[in-house]
Amino acid sequence: MRSASSTTPTVLLFDIDGTLILTGGAGRRAMTAAFADVHRNGEACSHFSFAGMTDRAIVREGLRVIHAANGGGTPDEAGIDAVLEAYLKRLADEVARAGSYRVLPGVEVLLQSLRGEPGLAIGLGTGNVRRGAMTKLARGSLDVHFAFGGFGCDAEDRAELLRAGAHRGAAALGVRIEECRVVIIGDTPKDVAAALAIDAVCIGVGTGGFAPEELVKLGAKTAFATLAENGAREALLASP
Template sequence: MRPTVLLFDIDGTLVTTGGAGRRSMEAAFEKLHGRRDACDSFAMSGMTDRAIVRQAMRIIGVEDTTEAIDAVIHAYVTHLAEEVHKVDDARYRVFPGMREAVKEARSLPGFAVGLGTGNVREGARVKLERVRIYDQFDFGGFGCDNEDRTELIRCGARAGAARLGAPLEECRVVVIGDTPKDVHAARGIGAECIGVGTGTFAAQALLDAGATVAFQDFSHPEALTALLGKR
């Protein structure tokens, strides 16, 4: 079997945070720019954190300099570290089958299990430590690596290949995500994409966007088989 790099998205794929991320972003904009509604007019699903901040700044008429974006991101992560602990376990949870899939992949030789997420690295840590799963991911491509999702996925794929000691072009790369943006990013680097209907989009919508396969969630009996390349 080819060396395999797995890149898991976070929000809507691995976990639901019960809205903690959105509320933290709203709080950051309210603190720095007096506008809690900065993100109300667009869908954040599948966007990188920095792209969300940039678009919101343009909407409210704030210059989107690197320094200004950094300030919002810092405030966001600070709020997030508190907000995740305000959400009860019924609303903040890992989606069905995900813990088991990650554990199984990590147990196999020739697999590198990482993250491919629009979250900045510190935000990813905060969100996943809340459900005690962050330490299951050894590397990743993050929203702080690149604002463009395709490029951050490429960063994650390279990091995974390096861990396996294999050239990237010899690796099987699989992105696991819940939005068409995940699908397009995967396809943009020639990777497979396993779609999950646990976020905003149904499994069929992800297939229509070009996912290799898609399932309602990872409790489906064929999901793990697809992940491990045994189809």
């Protein structure tokens, strides 16, 4: 992936939770309900943070907790799929009624300003499975901005799902991935680590619980308190 210049095709991949929106805990409530529905255990995910985790990784960890409590065993893919399906059935209602759902500062203005920018592909890089991602974004009318992405249904490993999104962005631009500058926008150390793992630039945002300076120390090229901050758009585009 190439370094930035004014003529370099650019793929932007935005994280969702804590970067574009806050869902007021809708995802966690839906996941808790899904485990209760499938395994009669609503506590399986209560003792670890979801921050930066993919949906499949969250379910896998919850199933490990259940197996450990029941004497052992290994989560299998069919078992993960069953919980994810229950989660998606619950998610739409939880998002719809989340009282503290909000689009984060600067997001709408930034996305509108990027529309139609030549040589730019705007996508998602998220641990949410695609259906869940669009459910979360639709309430804030942000889903219309994203025609592609890398999702938790592409890979359980965050770096690999970002790689998938980057390749889709390059295809949308009609170029090879090696010709592109790829930029990951996220709010957690896992976003930073995954970006570095695929040789992408990471732009951090401090709206998800981690301070901008912490994200920079971990390897983000720069970080902003919010995407409304002066210079955020220029950093994404590598403008002077």
